[in-house]
Every structure is written in C-alpha cells, then in structure tokens.
Amino acid sequence: LLVGMTVPSLAQQTTKSTDSRPFSERIWFGGGVGLSFGTVTAIQVDPLVGYKVDQNGKLSIGLGGSYWYFRDNRFTTPYDFTAYGYRTFTRYRFIEQAYAHAEFLHMNVESNRFGAFSEIRPRIWVPHLLVGGGYVQPLGGRGSIYLQVLFDVLQDPNSIYFNQGPIFSGGVGIGF
Structure with missing residues (x-):
C-alpha cells in the first residue's frame, strides 16, 4: 500500500520553465517621432513599451501613448489641431522579419475639427481599432527599425483616419 501511494505522487512533480531570460530581456521599447516645421508645423510622438509573452519572443503585448500637434x-486665422491618447497592442512575429499587429487606440480630439476656425470645438474620446502587419530590420545588438501598414476597421466619423486608406508608419525598437 505504501508503494502504491508513492508512485502517483512522483508523477505529479512539476517541471520548471525552460525560459531563463531575465525580465529585462522580455521588455522592449520603441515608437516613432515625426517633426515638420515651417508654414505647416506637425509634431507626432508615439512611444511604446512591449513585453514578450512567450518563451521564443514571438508574441508581444504592450502599451503606448500618442501626442499629435x-x-x-496658410490661412488668415491659423488652423490648430491637438490630439493625445493611449494604445494597447499585440504583435505576433510569424517569421523573424515580419509581424501581425492589432491595437486599440483611444484618442482625445477636437470634435468637428473641420468646422469654422473660430468656433469652439469640444474635445471627445474617439476609439480606433487598427490591424495590419509590419516588417522588422535588425540594426545589430538589440536595435531594429520597423515599417508597418495598418487599417482602422472601426471608421468612427470623428477619427483622423475616417475614410482613409492604409496607415503607413515606422519607427525604431530596442529589444523587439
């Protein structure tokens, strides 16, 4: 009877995870910056932080922020537009150089921003669901650059992407 109780308990031993990478190697940083100055000024800052969920680093989840000005x-009364918000995303690298991407972007924008320049435009939160894919080019070490093409599937009328085609973007990454 004692032998019969010992054998099942040996079969229930747990195996230790084979992923010994430290937390710091699972975290990656990235994003993009856009600057244009002159008659038309445009500033865009989109930082990201991601976490590699699985052992081989193919699946990532993350958070990011966005600021656009x-x-x-060119007009008698200059036109100004400011938007800010946050994003949650997931990326899956199906091969080393390519990934699928999906994100929820929530932006605070001025409603009716295409109305008269002098009217007061209240701010509203606009949801975006962006899906697509991208290409990654390693730069050496942990650095890389990426280019991606996304589509806004929600098409909210207040979205800056409303009735537009693909959204092309790119940036740099450290650890991705």
Whole structure:
C-alpha cells in the first residue's frame, strides 16, 4: 500500500520553465517621432513599451501613448489641431522579419475639427481599432527599425483616419 501511494505522487512533480531570460530581456521599447516645421508645423510622438509573452519572443503585448500637434499658417486665422491618447497592442512575429499587429487606440480630439476656425470645438474620446502587419530590420545588438501598414476597421466619423486608406508608419525598437 505504501508503494502504491508513492508512485502517483512522483508523477505529479512539476517541471520548471525552460525560459531563463531575465525580465529585462522580455521588455522592449520603441515608437516613432515625426517633426515638420515651417508654414505647416506637425509634431507626432508615439512611444511604446512591449513585453514578450512567450518563451521564443514571438508574441508581444504592450502599451503606448500618442501626442499629435498640427498648425497650418496658410490661412488668415491659423488652423490648430491637438490630439493625445493611449494604445494597447499585440504583435505576433510569424517569421523573424515580419509581424501581425492589432491595437486599440483611444484618442482625445477636437470634435468637428473641420468646422469654422473660430468656433469652439469640444474635445471627445474617439476609439480606433487598427490591424495590419509590419516588417522588422535588425540594426545589430538589440536595435531594429520597423515599417508597418495598418487599417482602422472601426471608421468612427470623428477619427483622423475616417475614410482613409492604409496607415503607413515606422519607427525604431530596442529589444523587439
């Protein structure tokens, strides 16, 4: 009877995870910055932080922020636009150089931003669901650059991407 109780308990031993990478190697940083100055000024800052969920680093989840500023001085009354928000995303690298991407982007924008320049434009939160894919080019070490093409599938009328085609973007990454 004692032998019969010992054998099942040996079969229930747990195996230790084979992933010995430290937390710091699972975290990656990236994003993009866009700057244009002159008659038309445009500033865009989109930082990201991701976490490699699985052992081989193919699946990542993450968070990011966004800030956009645009000013057009070609008119008697200059046109200004400011938006800010946050994003949650997931990426899956199906091969080393390519990935699928899905994100929820929530932006605070001025409603009716295409109305008269002098009218007061209240701010509203606009949801975006962006899906697509991208290409990654390693730069050496942990650095890389990426280019991606996304589509806004929600098409909210207040979205800056409303009735537009693909959204092309790119940036740099450390650890991705």
